Amino acid sequence: MSVYQSAPAVTESALIAQNFDFWYGDFHALTDVNLNIAKNKITAFIGPSGCGKSTFLRCMNRMNDLIEGTRIEGTMTLDESDIYAEGVDPVDLRRRVGMIFQQPNPFPKSIYENVAFGPRLQGVTSKSDLDDIVEESLKRANLWKEVSNQLSKDGLALSGGQQQRLCIARVLAVQPDVLLMDEPCSAIDPTSVQKVEDLMAELAPEMTIIIVTHNMQQAARISDYTAFFLQEVAGEPATLIEYGQTDAIFTSPMDKRTEDYITGRFG
Numbered sequence: 376m377s378v379y380q381s382a383p384a385v386t387e388s389a390l391i392a393q394n395f396d397f398w399y400g401d402f403h404a405l406t407d408v409n410l411n412i413a414k415n416k417i418t419a420f421i422g423p424s425g426c427g428k429s430t431f432l433r434c435m436n437r438m439n440d441l442i443e444g445t446r447i448e449g450t451m452t453l454d455e456s457d458i459y460a461e462g463v464d465p466v467d468l469r470r471r472v473g474m475i476f477q478q479p480n481p482f483p484k485s486i487y488e489n490v491a492f493g494p495r496l497q498g499v500t501s502k503s504d505l506d507d508i509v510e511e512s513l514k515r516a517n518l519w520k521e522v523s524n525q526l527s528k529d530g531l532a533l534s535g536g537q538q539q540r541l542c543i544a545r546v547l548a549v550q551p552d553v554l555l556m557d558e559p560c561s562a563i564d565p566t567s568v569q570k571v572e573d574l575m576a577e578l579a580p581e582m583t584i585i586i587v588t589h590n591m592q593q594a595a596r597i598s599d600y601t602a603f604f605l606q607e608v609a610g611e612p613a614t615l616i617e618y619g620q621t622d623a624i625f626t627s628p629m630d631k632r633t634e635d636y637i638t639g640r641f642g
C-alpha cells in the first residue's frame with residue numbers, strides 16, 4: 376500500500392497509472408503502482424538501485440515494448456487516453472513522450488541534422504522552417520550560444536554536457552508534451568548539470584517532466600513532486616511507497632521506509 380501526500384488531483388494530471396504491474400518475462404518487476412503525474416510540473420522518481428524507477432519511466436512511452444517478453448497489467452493514460460490501447464502507435468506516442476538517457480546519444484551527424492531529424496520525419500521540408508526549428512530548439516535547450524556558429528560540426532564532437540543538451544534539443548524539436556529523463560545528469564560535468572537543471576525549470580511551465588535521479592539534493596532542488604519506489608524483498612516486485620509534494624516528502628515523510636531512505640539509512 377502506498378502513501379499519498381497531497382498528490383495532484385486527476386484533473387491536473389498528465390499521466391495516470393492505475394493498478395499498474397510490469398513483467399520482464401517471468402520476472403515480476405513492479406506491482407500495483409498508482410500514480411497521478413502532475414501536468415506541466417517536475418516529478419522526481421527516487422529509490423535504491425533496482426527498485427524499478429527506470430522500468431516504470433520506460434512504461435510511460437512504451438520503450439519497454441522493444442524488449443522481448445515484457446508485459447503489463449493495469450492502465451496508463453496520457454491526457455485520459457490509454458497509451459496501451461489497441462491502435463496506439465508507439466512511435467507517435469514516443470514523439471509526444473520524449474526521452475533523455477543517462478548517456479547522451481546524439482546521432483553521428485551534424486548538430487543541425489541531429490535537431491532537424493525529427494521534424495524532417497514529420498514532413499517539414501522547407502529550409503527556413505527547419506532553420507527556425509533548429510534555432511528555437513537549441514535556444515530552449517540552452518545550447519544555442521555555444522554552437523550557433525558551428526552547426527555543421529559533428530554532434531559527437533561536443534562535450535558530454537553539450538551532447539546531453541543537444542539530445543534535449545532533438546527531443547524538443549518535435550514538440551513533446553512530456554519529457555522523461557533517466558538520470559540525465561549523472562554522466563555530465565557540474566556546469567552542464569546546472570544548465571540542464573535550469574532548462575528543466577524553464578520548460579516545466581509548458582511541459583510535464585519526469586526525472587529519475589539518485590541525487591537527493593537534485594530531487595529536492597528541482598522537483599515539485601517526488602515518488603519513492605522500493606523493492607523490499609529481493610526477487611519480489613518493487614512498488615511505489617510514497618508520493619507527494621517534494622517539500623512534504625523530504626521534510627515530513629509519512630512512511631518510515633521513505634524517511635530511512637532519504638536520511639541515508641539504506642540505499
Ligand SMILES: Nc1ncnc2c1ncn2[C@@H]1O[C@H](COP(=O)(O)OP(=O)(O)OP(=O)(O)O)[C@@H](O)[C@H]1O
Pocket residue numbers: 399402404422423424425426427428429430431442
Ligand atoms: N531488460 C531487462 N530484462 C530483465 N530484467 C530487467 C531489465 N531491465 C531491468 N531489469 C530488472 O528490473 C528491476 C528494476 O530495474 P530498473 O533498472 O528499472 O531499476 P532502477 O530503480 O532504475 O535502478 P537503477 O537506479 O540502478 O538504475 C531490476 O531487478 C533489474 O535487474
